[in-house]
Amino acid sequence: MSIHAGHRQRLKERFLKESLDNFEEHQVLELLLFYAIPQRNVNPLAHQVLERFGAVSAPVAEAMAVGARNALEADVAVSVTGLAGPGGDDFGNEVGTVFIGFSHSDITFSREFHFTGDRESVRMQTVKAALQLLLDQLNQEVFK
DSSP states (O other), rough: TTTTTTTHHHHHHHHHHTTTOOOHHHHHHHHHHHHHTTSSSOHHHHHHHHHOOOOSSSHHHHHHHHHHHHHHOOSSSEEEEEEOOOOOOSSSOOOOOEEEEEEHHHHHHHHEEEEOOHHHHHHHHHHHHHHHHHHHHHHHHGGG
16 A cells, blocks of 8 residues: 555644644645645645745645635635745745735636735735735626
8 A cells, every 4th residue: 555545634634633833835735736636646746836936926826726715615715825024935035925816616816915014914914905806806797
């Protein structure tokens, strides 16, 4: 039996027990990709996306939104990935860089934002922007 047998289930159970607090970046993305790409080993894909784009990127925000929508069996989902501080990342993203992803069965996209202020301020601006993005999309014709 492969060491990967039951990996999805173990990761899901760990998430339900511990939340995401002790997960590595690739494990968070892998968990969401499980739902976006069912019945496929997504671990290598999670590593490739993070190595190529970093955790704070449009592709990661979009994959997270699709994964969340599928995992929750929801009509729409919004995701957030960003840097609230204290420092930037290895991909040139500075503190305040945030990508917000949106997914609906007909469309998936992300938007890039650059917020200023301390950690709490960046977080609050991110929440407001995510909610505004969701409201804007809900007001589009596709949802009427």
